[in-house]
Amino acid sequence: MTGDIKHLPLEDLHVAAGARFGAFAGWSMPLTYPAGVMKEHLQTREHAGLFDISHMKLFEISGPGAEALLNRACPFDAGALEISQSKYTFFLNEAAGIIDDLIVTRLGQQRFMVVANAGNAEADDKHLRALALDSETKGVFDAKVDALDRVFLAIQGPEAWAALSRAGIETGSLLFMHGFEPRENWFMSRSGYTGEDGFEIGLPEADARNLVARLLEDERVMWVGLAARDSLRLEAGLCLHGLDITPEIDPASAGLMWAIPKEVRASGTFIGADALRAILERGPAQKRVGLKPQGRQPVRAGASLFNAVGKPVGHVTSGGFGPSAGFPVAMGYVETPLASSTSPLFADVRGTKIPIDINPLPFTPHRYRKG
Amino acid sequence: MAKTYFTEDHEWLRVEGGVATVGITDYAQEQLGDLVFVELPELGKKLAKGDTAVVVESVKAASDVYAPVDGEITEANTSLSSDPSLVNSAATSDGWLWKMKLADESQLEGLLDEAAYKAHIG
Numbered sequence: 001m002t003g004d005i006k007h008l009p010l011e012d013l014h015v016a017a018g019a020r021f022g023a024f025a026g027w028s029m030p031l032t033y034p035a036g037v038m039k040e041h042l043q044t045r046e047h048a049g050l051f052d053i054s055h056m057k058l059f060e061i062s063g064p065g066a067e068a069l070l071n072r073a074c075p076f077d078a079g080a081l082e083i084s085q086s087k088y089t090f091f092l093n094e095a096a097g098i099i100d101d102l103i104v105t106r107l108g109q110q111r112f113m114v115v116a117n118a119g120n121a122e123a124d125d126k127h128l129r130a131l132a133l134d135s136e137t138k139g140v141f142d143a144k145v146d147a148l149d150r151v152f153l154a155i156q157g158p159e160a161w162a163a164l165s166r167a168g169i170e171t172g173s174l175l176f177m178h179g180f181e182p183r184e185n186w187f188m189s190r191s192g193y194t195g196e197d198g199f200e201i202g203l204p205e206a207d208a209r210n211l212v213a214r215l216l217e218d219e220r221v222m223w224v225g226l227a228a229r230d231s232l233r234l235e236a237g238l239c240l241h242g243l244d245i246t247p248e249i250d251p252a253s254a255g256l257m258w259a260i261p262k263e264v265r266a267s268g269t270f271i272g273a274d275a276l277r278a279i280l281e282r283g284p285a286q287k288r289v290g291l292k293p294q295g296r297q298p299v300r301a302g303a304s305l306f307n308a309v310g311k312p313v314g315h316v317t318s319g320g321f322g323p324s325a326g327f328p329v330a331m332g333y334v335e336t337p338l339a340s341s342t343s344p345l346f347a348d349v350r351g352t353k354i355p356i357d358i359n360p361l362p363f364t365p366h367r368y369r370k371g
Numbered sequence: 372m373a374k375t376y377f378t379e380d381h382e383w384l385r386v387e388g389g390v391a392t393v394g395i396t397d398y399a400q401e402q403l404g405d406l407v408f409v410e411l412p413e414l415g416k417k418l419a420k421g422d423t424a425v426v427v428e429s430v431k432a433a434s435d436v437y438a439p440v441d442g443e444i445t446e447a448n449t450s451l452s453s454d455p456s457l458v459n460s461a462a463t464s465d466g467w468l469w470k471m472k473l474a475d476e477s478q479l480e481g482l483l484d485e486a487a488y489k490a491h492i493g
Contacts, residue, residue, distance in 0.1 A: 020402075037430045038405040227404065227431045296452075297408050298428050321407040321430045328407075350410075350426065 008054050009151050009205045013212060017223050024226055025119030025242075027055040032225040040228035041323040044194055045364070048157035049224035049232075050215055055118035058148040058187065058202050059128060062111045065142035069131045070104060070112060072141065075251070075260045075270040081106040086177040086189055088259050090251060091127045092272030096279060097247040098254065100124050101239065105179040105189060113179065113187055115200070117241050121147075150187070151208035156198030156232075158367065159220045164199060167214040171199060176368040183207075190369060193229070195236025195362055197369045234329055235322045237290060237361030243301055244288065244317045244331055250276060253284040253333065287339035291316060291330040291347075292359035298328040299347040299354055305334060306346045306353065313338055316347060325363045330356070376479055377488035378439045383463055386479060390445060394467040395427070395436060395458065398492050404429045406455040411447035412469055418442060420478065425468045427458065440478040442471035 006027045008014065014021070019030035030052065033040065043049055061069060070078040074089040081087060083106050091099040100120040105113045116124045125147060131139040155164060161171045169182070171190065176197070179189025185204050192198035203211065215221045230240070239245045245254050250272075257265070257280075264270070265280065293299045298321050305314040319330030334345065339358065346353040373387040381399035384391040400406070410426040418424055418438035425436040447469045451457055458466035473479075483491060 031431075032404055036405050041430075231430050296455075297410065298433070300433065321428070323430065 006055070008052055010052055010054065010208060010212065013209070014052065014223070019223070019225060022226070025055060025117070027118055029055060030223070030225045031227045033223045035222060037225070037227040037231065038323050040222065040224040041231050043222050044157045044196060044224055044228065044232055045324050046157070047220040048155055048159045048163045048218075048222075049194070049228070050212070050221050051154040051156065051224050051229055052151070053154050053200070054150070054152045056152050057116045057118065057121040057124065058150055058152065059114040059116065059124070060107075060111065060146045060148055061114060061128065061143055062146070063143035064110055065133065066110050066112055069128070069139075069141035069143045071268070072131055072270060073128060074102075074104065075264055075268055075272070075276065076104070077261055077264055077268075078104070078106070078112065080261070081112075083108060084178045084180045086179050086191060088177075090256075090259070091124060092251070092270065092276070093247055094272055094275060096250040096272035096275035098241065098245045098249055098251065099127060099247055101241050101245060101256075103189070103191060105187075107181060107187075115189075115202075119242055148202065150185070150202035151205050152200065152202045153208060153211070154192050154198060154200045155215065155221070156192045156194040156196045156224075158197060160196070160198045161369075163215055163218045163221045166218055167211060169211075176370045193236070193238055194232040195238070195364055195366045196232075197367055231320055231323055234318050234320060234331065235325050235362060235364040236366060237331070237363065239288070239331075240318060249333075250279050250284065252276065252279050253286050253288065255288045284336060286314060286333040287336050288317075288331060289334055289339050290359040290361035290363065291319070291332050291345075292357045292363070293319075293328045293330065293347065294344065294355040294357065296328065297349060297354055299330050299349055299356060303332075303347045303349055305332060305356070306348065307338070308343065308346070313345060322363055329363045331361070334358070375485065376439075376482035377485065377491075378482055379491055380437055380439070381492075382436065382439050384439055384479075384482070386473070386476075389473050389476065390470055391440065391442065391473055392467050392470050393424070393436075393439065395462055396488070397462045400459050400462040400466070403427060403434060404431065406458050409448075409451040409455045409458065409468065411449065411451065412444045414444055414447065416444045418444065418471065424471075427455075436468060438471070439482065440471075441474035443474070444469055445472050446470040
């Protein structure tokens with residue numbers, strides 16, 4: 001990361017709320033508020049948590065070639081998306097490594113919204129603009145790429161819809177993985193990264209300040225920081241780009257092939273298609289799995305995994321404590337034959353070998369509103 | 372009469388009869404956030420000043436707690452095995468971490484008193 005650290009447009013509100021800040025993906029982000037990561041996590045599972053995720057980037061892709069551009073940029077079928085429908089997909093490099101994971105929503109016949117990760121915003125921008133005709137690189141697709149300047153809020157949890165309703169925003173007919181533009185320069189989707197029902201709203205700063213004020217009047221809603229966002233997504237078995245998925249990891253190894261339709265796998269012309277087909281042909285050497293340490297001690301990212309005779313067989317990519325699960329939770333990669341192992345592996349934690357079981361993901365069931 | 376000392380690494384020591392009870396300060400537990408696991412030391416382990424004595428783990432991260440002076444572990448607070456959150460709720464009382472027999476009491480002279488520690492954390 002080069003240059004100065006970036007600050008959230010609503011930083012003053014987080015300071016006033018007593019947030020503790022830390023650096024993440026080049027941004028100064030609220031990690032926790034005075035309630036603490038445990039309470040913030042549980043509040044989100046039981047009521048509603050409000051997250052400032054303005055570090056994430058919204059791109060609008062528009063024009064007659066928008067659909068074709070996305071079909072080249074992502075291993076999915078943009079043409080199959082109905083208006084307001086969202087899909088989880090990726091940008092892949094030529095080796096089928098994951099540059100970023102993202103959500104694409106069709107806004108209109110020739111308009112799409114792409115929500116991408118903070119740390120990869122520059123790489124994503126480059127990836128998209130390389131394909132667009134009007135850009136300096138003179139790509140081939142007749143489409144325009146606009147990086148939007150928005151505050152981006154997530155409100156997550158079983159009472160998120162009710163809190164939004166009380167704040168004057170009706171969400172009634174919107175189903176999970178759908179999004180639309182409720183007002184000028186707003187984008188709202190029923191989505192999130194906690195495993196709970198919830199919404200993500202991109203909007204201008206002045207509107208965001210009004211909405212935050214109204215939401216926080218509701219006792220069901222509290223600010224939730226990045227620390228709880230991480231424990232929530234880990235319990236939900238969701239990948240964090242930079243840890244669980246990286247440009248060195250392909251969707252087959254990551255167990256994310258569900259996001260790539262069969263016909264796209266077979267005949268799609270997305271970047272990385274040939275490499276991905278070759279990987280599928282021979283089968284990935286390693287697979288992402290959920291990991292549950294036996295006992296209470298958390299096993300964290302970077303820990304090596306061994307089999308019973310001490311042979312290295314993988315590593316942990318995310319790990320911590322699951323406040324709702326009530327035990328330590330982790331994810332990582334193991335040699336493919338071990339991905340369905342029922343006997344424990346061993347994680348090295350500061351020289352001690354901790355028994356750790358392969359565990360199905362998610363650790364806490366998803367509670368999305370699918371219809 | 373027990374005397375309490377502090378370190379710049381946010382530990383406290385209560386010394387009585389050549390044995391120090393050691394814990395982290397309220398300021399430190401606040402910085403760490405909710406603790407979920409404490410890796411306790413083995414009894415009889417000899418530590419030099421600056422060695423890692425205990426690892427405290429929050430939801431998010433693991434942090435080392437160092438031996439503030441030379442000595443030998445005589446007791447670990449085993450109630451933290453079932454309830455690590457005692458360190459959050461009672462950092463300077465029930466949330467103590469370990470007891471150690473001091474090897475060299477003159478090392479205490481280099482530590483902070485309460486007023487100096489308060490000035491240190493501002």
